[in-house]
Amino acid sequence: MVEDASIDFLIIGAGFSGLVIGEQLAKAGWKCVVVDRRSHLGGNAYDKTDKAGVLNHQYGPHYFRSNSQRIVDHLSQFTDWHPVDYKIKSHTDDRYWSFPINLNTFEELIGKPSTTEEFERWLAEKRISIENPKNSEEVILSQVGRELYERFFEGYTIKQWKRHPRDLDPSLCARIPIRTNRDDRYLREEFQALPKDGYTAMFEQMLEASPRLELHLGVDSDEARARWKHKHLVFTGPVDEFYDRRFGPLPYRSLRFEHESFNSEQLRSRESISGKKGFWQPAMQVNYPAAEVAFTRIVEIKHATGQKTDASAIVREFPKDWTPEDEPYYPVPADDAATLYQRYAELAKVEKHTSFIGRLATYRYYNMDQVTGMALAEATKLLSHYGSPNTPLI
Numbered sequence: 001m002v003e004d005a006s007i008d009f010l011i012i013g014a015g016f017s018g019l020v021i022g023e024q025l026a027k028a029g030w031k032c033v034v035v036d037r038r039s040h041l042g043g044n045a046y047d048k049t050d051k052a053g054v055l056n057h058q059y060g061p062h063y064f065r066s067n068s069q070r071i072v073d074h075l076s077q078f079t080d081w082h083p084v085d086y087k088i089k090s091h092t093d094d095r096y097w098s099f100p101i102n103l104n105t106f107e108e109l110i111g112k113p114s115t116t117e118e119f120e121r122w123l124a125e126k127r128i129s130i131e132n133p134k135n136s137e138e139v140i141l142s143q144v145g146r147e148l149y150e151r152f153f154e155g156y157t158i159k160q161w162k163r164h165p166r167d168l169d170p171s172l173c174a175r176i177p178i179r180t181n182r183d184d185r186y187l188r189e190e191f192q193a194l195p196k197d198g199y200t201a202m203f204e205q206m207l208e209a210s211p212r213l214e215l216h217l218g219v220d221s222d223e224a225r226a227r228w229k230h231k232h233l234v235f236t237g238p239v240d241e242f243y244d245r246r247f248g249p250l251p252y253r254s255l256r257f258e259h260e261s262f263n264s265e266q267l268r269s270r271e272s273i274s275g276k277k278g279f280w281q282p283a284m285q286v287n288y289p290a291a292e293v294a295f296t297r298i299v300e301i302k303h304a305t306g307q308k309t310d311a312s313a314i315v316r317e318f319p320k321d322w323t324p325e326d327e328p329y330y331p332v333p334a335d336d337a338a339t340l341y342q343r344y345a346e347l348a349k350v351e352k353h354t355s356f357i358g359r360l361a362t363y364r365y366y367n368m369d370q371v372t373g374m375a376l377a378e379a380t381k382l383l384s385h386y387g388s389p390n391t392p393l394i
């Protein structure tokens with residue numbers, strides 16, 4: 001293979017981590033190449049418009065949220081925002097429920113109006129006293145008791161992870177807020193909004209602003225490392241893959257996405273269910289915790305994007321075992337996985353002229369704002385180490 005020109009930084013993966021760090025390094029004057037083995041940029045946050053003109057998130061819903069003004073300000077250089085209060089529902093026992101659990105859910109359960117005080121008294125009776133919850137089952141039992149745990153969490157979690165909540169980290173189910181007032185937003189973070197024209201458009205702006213950052217799609221890590229002589233490598237793919245899985249594969253959970261589109265005619269028959277003209281279901285996301293339903297959730301992202309179109313589209317998510325042919329969507333939040341990851345992390349820590357960042361390379365259940373923060377921090381570290389292109393590289 002003919003070797004391309006020498007560059008400064010080679011970045012593997014054109015998702016949030018790779019593009020955010022690439023933009024920073026290129027802005028400082030370094031010559032960077034970012035590659036991705038997929039045929040598009042954006043990693044799992046990639047979105048695109050379907051044939052009917054509906055903007056869809058291709059790899060599951062991506063609700064941007066953050067408590068960090070610094071991270072929001074950083075991304076705001078490349079996008080305007082469409083504010084959204086992310087609201088979802090749960091569907092089980094043949095009906096829709098207000099979810100995450102809040103006072104409305106309690107009223108639906110008891111079939112009459114109630115108050116925060118009454119709900120808190122009810123919870124005080126149901127809660128199982130567990131001082132330091134050690135797993136995802138205990139974290140929910142200690143907040144709401146067995147009845148609500150079994151209705152909303154147990155089946156969903158087993159489907160999603162093929163593991164019992166007892167065998168999963170407490171932080172997993174603790175992602176879901178539980179409230180006794182009427183706040184029914186799915187997320188807790190202060191800033192909740194989507195990039196106004198989508199994630200793909202935002203990433204394109206990052207590239208547009210970075211003449212020294214070159215993107216090559218359909219190129220994998222081995223090919224790229226052979227092709228571009230580089231001084232430093234930034235790896236954002238799976239860390240076990242980087243090391244040829246020498247300690248055995250890290251566990252991942254994968255998904256199969258089933259996309260379906262509807263025109264305005266087809267949506268008309270759904271109006272009694274969605275409660276809204278031009279929509280298929282009553283919320284942007286409906287969770288299906290029951291074991292008998294094979295998928296975990298149905299997402300109709302048009303509710304969140306606010307896109308004005310008569311058509312709509314939904315995506316069903318079917319959890320599946322990960323095989324080397326699948327995308328490793330989720331690191332598994334469990335002790336055995338963390339122990340195995342530590343062995344890879346030891347290797348990564350001493351790897352010369354190589355940085356490991358992002359959800360896959362650090363095997364962390366990180367949201368988009370968190371990987372953005374990680375990429376910015378690593379860029380700062382690298383720039384303080386290497387200086388600017390005018391100072392010689394070490």
Ligand code: FAD
Nearest residue numbers: 013015016017037043044060062063221237358359367368
């Ligand atoms: P990725 O997006 O995975 O990007 C890594 C890229 O590297 C990929 O494009 C991959 O193709 C490429 N790559 C890997 N290995 C190689 C290789 N050997 N050679 C070449 N290329 C390679 N976060 C939120 O904040 N809000 C949400 O609502 C949300 N919902 C999610 C829903 C789902 C179903 C999933 C799976 C994740 C969700 N996330 C959400 C998390 C979010 O996707 C991640 O935080 C973010 O995309 C991580 O960015 P990344 O660049 O680290 O990794």
Ligand code: UDP
Nearest residue numbers: 090152153154156157160172173175176287
């Ligand atoms: N979860 C659940 N029931 C729900 C929603 C979530 O049991 O209705 C649990 C499940 O284990 C899930 C975890 O909470 O994997 C985190 O949910 P979240 O919606 O944050 O997952 P993500 O969007 O990252 O897939």
